[in-house]
């Protein structure tokens with residue numbers, strides 16, 4: 001890969017649930033080490049974009065590549081093996097398993113050619129000390145915010161190069177949002193690339209360099225996070241600096 005090739009490159013992405021088309025020609029990029037936000041109101045298509053990247057919905061794109069490798073024909077597990085981690089909106093924590101067992105299920109070898117160091121259990125517990133104190137607790141006995149930290153930790157032990165986070169602060173207590181924000185700042189500083197979907201831009205404003213705004217399955221703007229955060233109200237007109245240029 002040339003040093004100028006973005007880590008994740010998407011051009012002309014369409015996606016469907018059954019016969020219903022949800023995404024229309026979306027184009028976006030995430031560079032290595034960059035944190036990028038997907039903003040937009042409820043139902044805009046943010047979750048579907050993440051599912052399309054990881055191969056959980058039917059999709060078609062002119063280009064859908066990770067480090068130049070085509071993802072479009074690969075199944076989800078192969079995309080994960082190439083280094084894409086995914087934390088879904090509903091977290092999918094196993095209620096009957098302990099924190100430690102949930103983490104064990106997420107373990108995956110480092111992807112081929114990975115430049116980031118691998119994650120040990122100690123490293124994730126250092127990042128989320130709250131989880132270290134509850135490693136024997138059942139997933140079903142955790143609060144929504146604790147489950148969210150566990151979901152991020154479980155994605156990390158899969159050793160991703162790019163982490164997709166779907167609404168990480170939704171339904172989470174403010175104190176946990178603070179922990180999560182600090183953890184994500186550390187992850188970014190460590191070189192992990194992040195694509196974060198959020199309806200509200202508070203968490204993203206603290207972490208993300210750039211943002212894309214989606215409305216009704218279409219890209220309606222992109223630019224520096226500060227610009228989009230100020231312009232994120234639904235239906236707000238786009239300034240020329242935030243108009244799509246991809």
Ligand SMILES: Nc1ncnc2c1ncn2[C@@H]1O[C@H](COP(=O)(O)OP(=O)(O)OP(=O)(O)O)[C@@H](O)[C@H]1O
Pocket residue numbers: 017020022040041042043044045046047048049089167199
């Ligand atoms: N499994 C599904 N089957 C059919 N339509 C779906 C399904 N999931 C989502 N949709 C529809 O796709 C559109 C985009 O939804 P999506 O979940 O991607 O939006 P979002 O921007 O992530 O919003 P939210 O914050 O509500 O998750 C919405 O119209 C939604 O109703």
